[in-house]
Amino acid sequence: MSTQTTVFVSGATGFIALHVVDKLLREGYKVIGSARSQEKCDELLQKFNYNPSISTEIVPDISNLAAFDDVFKKHGHEIKIVLHTASPFRFDVNDYGKDLLIPAVNGTKSVLNAIKKYGAQSVERVVVTSSVAAQINIKGANRDDLVLTEESWNDATWENCQTDPMAVYCASKTFAERAAWDFIRENKDQVIFKLSTVLPVYVFGPQLFPEPSKKELNTSSEIINQIVHADKDTELMQLNGGFIDVRDVAKAHLLAFQKDECASQRLSLHGGMFATQDFLDIINEDFSQLRGKIPVGKPGTGKLITSKGYQINNDKTKKLLGFPFIGLRECVDDSVSQILKMEDMTE
Known part of the structure; x- marks a missing residue:
């Protein structure tokens, strides 16, 4: 694929998207990124030192079914690849639907309809950022006999999912991904592009552009950030699930459209299981300056926690992508090192 290929990245200011944009630019692609406001667009350009290979477009509200029309009216003839990363990931919500x-x-x-209207003959590959949330209904996540694969789907419905923010978020990723595959089936004679979806689990790892003044990080990174800033008596939320490093997620987004064998595939991005206790053990072992200041929990019990409930088998994805995922210790150590460095910069 030509290094002059133009890639559109929706939601380009997000945690994952920034790493994706960085990889695209490093590999010689031209990037058009969308953000919600002129201010965010300006910040994005500034972060990449006004690289001439990146430009921006404002998409203020992705709820609007014509949200991306103007982008593709303007650029549809040149965009060859679309990476749709924009989607809400937050739990402090009042209206589940809205x-x-x-x-x-x-x-x-x-975004898919905009391609159909204005880029049907130019866009060749589309990658949608989905989530493990589209693979599992969290109401059944504690089943020890449940093994998720690339063929697994969350069976939540629009009506029964609206019980709590986590259940709604999981359902939102499910309905969005299903909408993408439905679009392919319904429009196979009208568009030339092939679809791939990437389904990361909890995404950790360093920020591409650390901001020392920022006290709160994105939703998943904040889990580690809170541990670093906890005192030894803090009662931490006990989480467990699958993990993946953001740098691997970015790499997978590019391979999803670069490798022919990844076309029409759901790519399950899972590097292993974690529990909050694993984070505590790694941080206490590897960061002497935090030892005695943060909680210790019950050292060594992480495996007891992660051995229960659902498991993930993504051997198919690993074979398709063809690269080893970053391990939990490296992921956590790099995240914590960056957080501590940011703290030093503010002192």
Whole structure:
């Protein structure tokens, strides 16, 4: 694929998307990134030192079914690759439909319909950022006999998912991804592009552009950030699930459209299981300056926690992508090192 290929990245200011944009630029692609406001667009350009290979477009509300029309009216003839990363990932919501479900689904529909209207003969590959949330209904996540694969789907419905923010978020990713595959089936004679989806688990790892003044990080990174800033008596939320490093997620987004064998595939991005206790053990072992200041929990019990409940088999994805994922210790150590360095810069 030509190094002059133009790639459109929706939601280009996000945690994952920034790493994706960085890899694209390093590999010689031309990038058009969308953000919600002129201010965010300006910040994005500044972060990449006004690299001439990146430009921006404002898409203020992905809930609008015509949200991406103007982008593709303007650039549809040149865009060859679309990476749709924009989707809400937050739990402090008041209106489940308005804040999570509708933006996720309409955002996916609007970008695909814009391609159909204005880029049907130029866009060749589309990659949609989905989530393990689209593979599992969290109401059944504690089943020890449940093994998720690339063929697994969350069976939540629009009506029964609206019980709590986590269940709604998981459902939003499910409905958005299903909308993408439905679009392919319904429009196979009208568009030339092939679709791939990437389904990361909890995404950790360093920020591409650390901001020392920023006290709170993105939703997943904040889990580690809170541990670093906890005192030894803090009662931490006990989480467990699958993990993946953001640098591997970015790499997978590029391979998803670069490798022919990844076309029409769901790529399950899972590097292993984690529990909050694993984070505590690694941080206490590897950062002497935090030892005695942060909680210790019950050292060594992480495996007891992660051995229960659902497991993930993504051997198919690993074979398709063809690279080893970053391990938990390296992921956590790099994250914590960056957080501590940011603290030193503010002192």
